[in-house]
Structure formats: structure tokens, C-alpha cells
Amino acid sequence: MLSLLHFFLLALSWQQISVVKAAPVDPRAPRSSYNFHLSGDPLSNGGLHMYASVGGGPVKSFRVDTGSEGILMASRFIGKDYQATGENFCLEYTSSKNYYCGQWVFTTVTLSSSRASGALKATTALMRVRMAEEFRPGGGAPITDPSKINVLMMGVGFDRDTSSGQTDPAGNLIPNDINPFLRLTEMASGTMTPGFILTPQSIILGITAANSAGFDFVDLQSSGTEWVAPYVTIAVPSAAITIYGAELLIDTGLDYSIVQAPQNVQPPCASNANGACRVANGQKFVLTIPGLPKPLYTFRTGGRDAPQSVSWRHNLHNGEPFINTGMYALREFDYLYDAQAGRLGFQFH
Template sequence: MFARLSQALLIGSGLLFGAGLPALAQERPDYEPYREGLFLRYLNAEPGEIDGVPRIGLSFGGRPLRAELDSGSTGIVVASEFVPGFEQMPSQGPAKLTYTSSGRVMVGQWVVTPVSLVGREGASVTTQPLPVMVVTEVQCLDYARECRPTMSPRNIAMVGIGFAREGDKQSQSTPDKNPLLHVTGGEGRRRQGYILSPEGVHIGLTAANTRGAFRYVKLARRPDGADWASLPACIALGGSTLPACGSVLVDTGVSVMYMTVPASQAAGAEGTLPPGTQVAISIGEEGSAFPLYSFAVGDGSPMAPSAVHLRVADNAPPFVNTSYHLLNGFDVLYDGEGGYVGFRPH
């Protein structure tokens, strides 16, 4: 399969979504019965592209905060300054969440409250009461890239909508804390899930917003059954026909790519990849993966990350975090009920 993939690579960054390859059989979910969906435009949306971590309004009943929409974590995380009287709210106990990309460790309490998410034109959705992490302290890992410890955290507002994050120092980041999977209201049937696009997010999967050439992957369940497993993927560097297969994270919370590959794939690179190195990402299990996209490091193309942080390890599973730049080539769907991820090329 990767011999054919190497022949199909485009010059620079490009879509490889089945380029020059026969379509592979795929299981397609049926969203025809569903009508409850709403589009929230990012507060910092630019026409047709994404060039920064998306922002969305977050409200606990008052004026909305300007929060980051992060598909690389799960759960709403907000500084205690923004939740006056949280001590009197229903609590689920101590909270702790680590952002491994920055090395910041959030410490606080899980309080239970409904929240509203607000888009650029004022459209909004409201959730049922769910756990929200109120941050009272920020700690730092020893290897933190960006972190300043404090007992008086400020300006923290994150809406985490990712899945399968429990294994990345986020054991408390379970689906019950994902606000986009607990939206209320409407008069019809609702399919809890979302579609990320360059300009905004569709909340609720419907017959209308799932039209088009989505390519789907059916996720496995985590062994404990509490969440879906991570999205399987394969990484090929420098035109390699022997990819490293592990998992991929579509992370709207970062501009850079984080990658872990074995030494055989790194070809002597350490810490980062040399400019011009070809990177090709395919989606699915080894042997049945389909090519998604490729880029050359430093080519400045829309889907290429601003930088690549490389970890070379033979004792760790291969992994790639795409950064938000992937949304310049694809809309990305997550079905939290059925366990599907879908990619629709622009």
C-alpha cells in the first residue's frame, strides 16, 4: 500500500485522500434520522482558513469568556477567577489535568454546572449539568516547554472536546466531561458529535451537515469500555515505504506537530525534522490504512504545521499530533455515540 502511496505523493503539501488509489471498503454511519445541529463560528474565524487556535464563547450564565476550543484535551478547564462562588457548587472532588504539549499541570476542583457555548454571530448551545474543572493552582512538569507555576491562576479558559485522552496524563478526562457530547434542547433526535471546520464547529451530527465525501474510520473501544480508542494512523518520512503505525491526534489547541517515531523511521533526525523532509500521514490500521495528506517540512503550505517536534523512541508507540493546520484541508467529524471519525476534503 505504501509503495502506491509514495507514487501518489503530491509536490509540497497536498491531499492524498485516495489520490490515485482504489476506494477502500468503509462502514458509513446513517445520519438521516437526525435534524438537531447548529453551527458556531469561531470568534477569531477567517474566511476559508484557520491560522490560530480557534476561540469560542464560554458562559456560566453571565457574559461569555473567550475560550480556546481544544480537540487535544477533554473537559472545560477555567480559572477560579471566572467562576465566583464555585465553592458552593456541587462538586465531584479534586481535579488534575496535564497538558503534555506545554508541560502545564492544572489543579483544582470538578464542579457540576450547565454551560453555554457561543459563536461569533451569537448562536449558542447549552449543555446539561456536567463536570467543569475550576483551576486553583498551576504546576509544571520538569520538562515543561511553556509553564509558570502559580497559586493564583488567571486567564485560563479551555473547552476540551477531544476523545481517548485518558492515557496522556489525563486520567480524569472522560467523555462525561466533553461539553459537545452533552448538548440539550431542540425538538428532534440528536446525534451527539461534532464537525470541525476551518471557520467553525457544527455541533450535533445531522443529515445535512454530514453530506459530502466523508471517509470514515470506525473506532475500537478502550479496554475498560469507558471511551473510544485513539484513531489509528501510520507515518511515513522521507518517502519511506515502511511506515511507522500507531495513532494520530487532530489537535486544534496547537500550531506545531508533535511526532514520535522509531529510529528506523527517523533516519538520524533528532529533535526536529530537516527542512524539505517529506511527511505522509495515512489513517487506519496497518494494512488497511488510506492516505490522508502529505507535506514537506518548512514548505509553508496551508496544512503544514508551523514546526515539527520529533521524539525518537523504539519503546514508545508511533504517534503524530497534526496541529490545527489539518483543518485547512479537511473537515473532521467525531461521532461520540457511534464511535466514528470522518474526514471530508475541501
């Protein structure tokens, strides 16, 4: 038989276990971040994508593009829950010369990890979205038949010519609050730090002390209205080239790289057409930013983790050299943008 002491000890241990039992999580409690897992290998299959429903419309897969800002989508994919603003827009993607025009609409966006009913979802506050009603492929003849316009782009970049406060190609002022990754309801209410983290396998919205731990940071300068992209040094040691003070764009919308360099500065070319040199295979590139513990991105053209190609040109960006790394830089590091603190973070793989 058990002694009274045994009964006492058993009762005490059960009481201790019951005391430390976790309380249920309140689903109404504000979230500090959302972590959307991406299946497969997105960088080998067209880049990062995010599912979204706009204005109560169908759930569609959008390409996540850090090389532009704001959602651009065909009118036939937007639901009925939107308000016309009476404001027009035009937008050109400089890499493809594809040109779109239409109108800005006020609506909400529901982001999701998949089309499944139980998928993780996040909703934006009211924001402006570009509703495309005209498409000029490569800048050519206009297409206005809605059934032939299929664009679904989710621009989440900063300091771009498509960003708030800029003027679009038709002379229209680009409005504020157009970045869906920075317009979540929790961000608008102040309970979530606006920003995001992009990795080869996930998209994380909302910056916290926990998810930003382990990153090396670069502080951004302010133009007075927005954060300005940092500068990087481009070295091509195999061609004895070093270019200082190049504006940096880490672009998840392209699978190749673009360099805009001063005249008469050029590595060996595999081909040269229309003023663009396709850099020959075997050229080593090293990109560095002061303050980081190691080079930001090192690759050899034609090699592993390199862009599909490097297009070397001589059209300086606002009078300054420029490099668009393309999406494969994300195989070297995870990328963090903190819109509140004004900093970029890099967590090297």
C-alpha cells in the first residue's frame, strides 16, 4: 500500500504539472509577424510568388518584385469590392519595355500562402492598386481587350521610379501607401513593425527582434520622403575593373543582372548588341558594402548561383553607376527590409 507520504508527493507533483500548463493562445491577439512558407524551389521556377485576392476577387499567384513598388494587375482579376479614385497611371518595366496604363483603385488585399481554405492569410488596410486596362507589349501597339491582359505583379521595392512620390511616364504623381507588404492592418494600426524578410523558401512580413536576429545591417539614408538605396562597390578582378558608388538593387523580378557603368569600362563580352554587352562566362564579380563582415555577393558568370547572364551597359542611373543583382543573390543571403528603422539586413547562408 502507498503511504500517506506517497499520496502527498503524487498530489504535489500533479498540482505542479497543472500549474505550468500553457494557457490557450488568444486568436484575437495582435500578431507581430506572418511567415509564409514557399513550397519547392521558387528561384528555379520563376522567382518568389505570393497568392492574393484583391477586392474580393479570385485568389491568384503574383510575382513578388523588389524592382518595382505597388500592385499591378489586370482588371479582370480584381473583385467588385473596390472604389475608383479617378486617378490614372502608366507604368513601364524598363527591362522588358512592357508598358501598362489604367486607373488607381482603392481596395484591400488578402495575402495567403496558398489557395487552400485553411492557408495562412494576412489582410491589408485600404490601399491603392494599379488596375491595368491597356497593355503595350515591348512598348508596341496597345491591347485593350481585358481578356488579353494577364499581368499580376506585386511590387514591394523602395526607391524605385515606380515608388510613391515619383512621377510616372505619363506625368501622373504616384500616390502613397501602395506597397502591400507594408500595408497590413497590423502595420497600419501600429502593432506590427513594417518590413519584410525574403528567403529562398519564405516570405516573412513584420520585423521582430527574434526574426531579425543573426542579420548584419546596413543603415539607409533618407531623401526626406523615402529611404534611399545603398551604394556598393563592383569589382571584376578578372578584368581589372573596380567601380565605386554604384546604386544597388536586389531585384527578385529578374533572373539576370544589369550593370550600368561609365563609358570605356567594360569586361570581355560574349556578345554585344544594341549597346549592351553580354558579359563572357568566367568573369568573377565581387560586390561589397562597407560595414558588412564579408562581400555581399560573389559569383562567376556562367557559374553556380550566378545570374542567368550579366547585361553590361553605359546608361548611368541619375548620373551614377548602378547594378541590379537579379534574383539569384537570394541564394547567397536572406534579405531584410526594415521600413520603420530604415535599414537593410543580410543573413549570409
